[in-house]
Amino acid sequence: MSMPDKLSTYRAKRDFKQTAEPKGSRSSRSRKSDIAPRLRFVIQKHAATRLHYDLRLELDGVFKSWAVTRGPSLDPADKRLAVEVEDHPLEYGDFEGTIPKGQYGGGTVQLWDRGYWSPLPGVDPKQALKSGELKFTLEGERLHGSWVLVRMRHDRTNSKRTNWL
Ligand code: MN
Numbered sequence: 720m721s722m723p724d725k726l727s728t729y730r731a732k733r734d735f736k737q738t739a740e741p742k743g744s745r746s747s748r749s750r751k752s753d754i755a756p757r758l759r760f761v762i763q764k765h766a767a768t769r770l771h772y773d774l775r776l777e778l779d780g781v782f783k784s785w786a787v788t789r790g791p792s793l794d795p796a797d798k799r800l801a802v803e804v805e806d807h808p809l810e811y812g813d814f815e816g817t818i819p820k821g822q823y824g825g826g827t828v829q830l831w832d833r834g835y836w837s838p839l840p841g842v843d844p845k846q847a848l849k850s851g852e853l854k855f856t857l858e859g860e861r862l863h864g865s866w867v868l869v870r871m872r873h874d875r876t877n878s879k880r881t882n883w884l
Pocket of ligand 1: 765786824
């Protein structure tokens, strides 16, 4: 597994002597079973410089992650900006706490929802993320239903961030 590579950005941004966030050293769980394991999701309310909600979807041993400006939308017409951020370790799905001021993401992280997610039937999630549109369902404690992540074209934003809606 290329775990160290996937999490190198995550680790480079953090000083683990200063923050209690998980380093992500635990190896990902074995996938030898022929029954497909369920994929976890978590939404963390993050009171950083700006309050946002971090949506994390388990895929390939890490959490693919987006910072959603005003939290998940329950109204299909009300789209939310979701800024793609670095992959996070699966241990992050249980993390709550205060990241010290001055550290990356300084502020308080609270679990807001968690459960399982799945791509819509027939959707290959890796392919969907690559092509910029992922339709999925969430089965959490708060959230139940279908959402879609759509990548915005870079030329509209003129920024290095990868934005999704
Ligand atoms: Mn965050």
